[in-house]
Amino acid sequence: MRIKEPCPEYREALMAFIATGEVSDSLIHINNCDKCRGFLEEVFQVTFTSLESFAETIREMKEKCVRCGKATPYWKSDHIDSRLYYVDGGSQLCKSCYDEIYEGIIDE
Ligand SMILES: [Zn+2]
Ligand SMILES: [Zn+2]
Numbered sequence: 810m811r812i813k814e815p816c817p818e819y820r821e822a823l824m825a826f827i828a829t830g831e832v833s834d835s836l837i838h839i840n841n842c843d844k845c846r847g848f849l850e851e852v853f854q855v856t857f858t859s860l861e862s863f864a865e866t867i868r869e870m871k872e873k874c875v876r877c878g879k880a881t882p883y884w885k886s887d888h889i890d891s892r893l894y895y896v897d898g899g900s901q902l903c904k905s906c907y908d909e910i911y912e913g914i915i916d917e
Pocket of ligand 1: 838839842844845
């Protein structure tokens with residue numbers, strides 16, 4: 810099966826949208842583009858109704874930082890062994906919170 814491709818010039822904006830769930834001006838295009846909508850629907854297996862509700866869906870699927878509440882790059886379905894900034898005991902942190910808490914302690 811061939812994966813649908815979004816419009817090439819919007820690919821970067823779509824990837825940023827997928828990664829963060831944040832709606833930006835460059836995404837308004839998606840509302841009127843079958844190709845870009847089809848790509849998102851295929852990636853998420855969710856029907857596109859509006860940009861805002863789709864963004865909401867993405868954010869709900871993301872693991873949130875337990876400290877600041879921002880979405881992290883990780884999906885709730887990601888195994889904890891494949892994540893960074895995950896603290897034993899079930900807490901996902903974002904990079905900046907992790908750095909703040911552990912700054913100077915972690916030796917890479
Ligand atoms: Zn498009
Ligand atoms: Zn955080």
